[in-house]
Amino acid sequence: xxxxxxxxxxxxxxxxxxxxxxxxxxxxxxxxxxxxxxxxxxxxxxxxxxxxxxxxxxxxxxxxxxxxxxxxxxxxxxxxxxxxxxxxxxxxxxxxxxxxxxxxxxxxxxxxxxxxxxxxxxxxxxxxxxxxxxxxxx
Amino acid sequence: xxxxxxxxxxxxxxxxxxxxxxxxxxxxxxxxxxxxxxxxxxxxxxxxxxxxxxxxxxxxxxxxxxxxxxxxxxxxxxxxxxxxxxxxxxxxxxxxxxxxxxxxxxxxxxxxxxxxxxxxxxxxxxxxxxxxxxxxxxxxxxxxxxxxxxxxxxxxxxxxxxxxxxxxxxxxxxxxxxxxx
Numbered sequence: 488x489x490x491x492x493x494x495x496x497x498x499x500x501x502x503x504x505x506x507x508x509x510x511x512x513x514x515x516x517x518x519x520x521x522x523x524x525x526x527x528x529x530x531x532x533x534x535x536x537x538x539x540x541x542x543x544x545x546x547x548x549x550x551x552x553x554x555x556x557x558x559x560x561x562x563x564x565x566x567x568x569x570x571x572x573x574x575x576x577x578x579x580x581x582x583x584x585x586x587x588x589x590x591x592x593x594x595x596x597x598x599x600x601x602x603x604x605x606x607x608x609x610x611x612x613x614x615x616x617x618x619x620x621x622x623x624x625x
Numbered sequence: 626x627x628x629x630x631x632x633x634x635x636x637x638x639x640x641x642x643x644x645x646x647x648x649x650x651x652x653x654x655x656x657x658x659x660x661x662x663x664x665x666x667x668x669x670x671x672x673x674x675x676x677x678x679x680x681x682x683x684x685x686x687x688x689x690x691x692x693x694x695x696x697x698x699x700x701x702x703x704x705x706x707x708x709x710x711x712x713x714x715x716x717x718x719x720x721x722x723x724x725x726x727x728x729x730x731x732x733x734x735x736x737x738x739x740x741x742x743x744x745x746x747x748x749x750x751x752x753x754x755x756x757x758x759x760x761x762x763x764x765x766x767x768x769x770x771x772x773x774x775x776x777x778x779x780x781x782x783x784x785x786x787x788x789x790x791x792x793x794x795x796x797x798x799x800x801x802x803x804x805x806x
Binding site for chain 2: 522535540542543569
C-alpha cells in the first residue's frame with residue numbers, strides 16, 4: 488500500500504538549530520519554482536534538480552545568507568521565472584494586468600450587447616403597420 | 626456600430642491568437658525555454674573536480690583569453706548522445722575549445738560514454754550534485770554556452786547542438802572571437 492509517508496520519505500530532511508532559519512528555509516522553498524516541473528514549487532517537487540536547489544538553499548542559509556540574498560542568487564541565474572509569484576514590474580505587467588484587461592473587454596462586450604438588444608424595436612411607417620395588420624387580421 | 630465593435634474585438638483577438646500561434650510554431654514562447662539573465666555578463670566561476678583526474682580542478686576562469694563553449698551533458702540525457710558526434714566534429718575539425726560539465730551523472734557511465742564515442746572536451750568537470758550547474762542557471766541537458774575571450778557569456782542554447790544551431794547562433798561569434806585573438 489502506498490501511504491503519504493512513503494512520498495514524504497523521499498524528501499530529504501535538514502536539521503536546523505535555529506527555528507527562524509528553518510522558517511526561512513520553508514518559505515524560500517515555497518517561493519522558488521521547480522524549473523523541471525514548472526507548476527510546482529521547490530517544496531512540492533521530487534525532481535532531482537529541485538532537490539539540489541533545496542540543498543543550495545539550505546547550505547546558503549547555513550553560511551549566513553539572508554532570504555533576499557538567496558532569492559537574488561536564484562533570480563540572477565534563472566530569471567524572474569524562478570519566483571513562484573513573479574514580481575510586479577514592467578516586463579510582467581501583462582501577466583498581472585492581462586486577465587483584468589480581458590475581463591473588462593468581456594464586460595464591455597456584454598454591456599453593449601444588452602443595450603443593442605433593448606433598442607431592437609423597429610419603427611414602422613403607417614403604411615407598413617396597415618400591411619402588418621392586414622396580414623394578422625386574415 | 627456596436628456590431629462593428631464586437632467584430633473588431635473578435636478580429637483583434639483572432640490576430641493575437643494567430644501571432645502567438647505562429648511564434649510558437651517557430652519555437653518561441655516555449656514555457657520550457659526559461660530566459661537567461663546571463664547574456665553579456667561575466668561567466669560565473671566554478672571549481673569542480675576533473676572527471677578523469679579527480680585531484681585536479683576545472684575552473685571557468687582558466688579559459689580567459691579564449692573563445693570557448695561550455696557544454697552541460699549527462700549519460701541519462703538522450704539529446705546528449707545525439708549531439709555528441711557534432712561536438713566531436715566541432716572539436717576535431719573546427720578546432721573549437723569545448724569544456725564539458727558532466728551533470729548529475731555516475732562517474733563510470735560518463736567515462737564509458739566518452740571512451741565509446743570519443744572525447745570532444747579539453748576538460749570535463751564532474752558535477753554530481755548540481756553545484757556548478759545551478760551556479761550557471763542550468764535546468765536541463767544538454768545546454769551549451771559560448772564565452773568570449775573576456776569571459777562574457779554571449780550565447781546560451783538549450784537542447785542539442787546541430788549544424789543549423791551552430792550556423793545560426795554560434796558561428797559568427799566564433800569567427801569574430803578568432804579574429805580578435
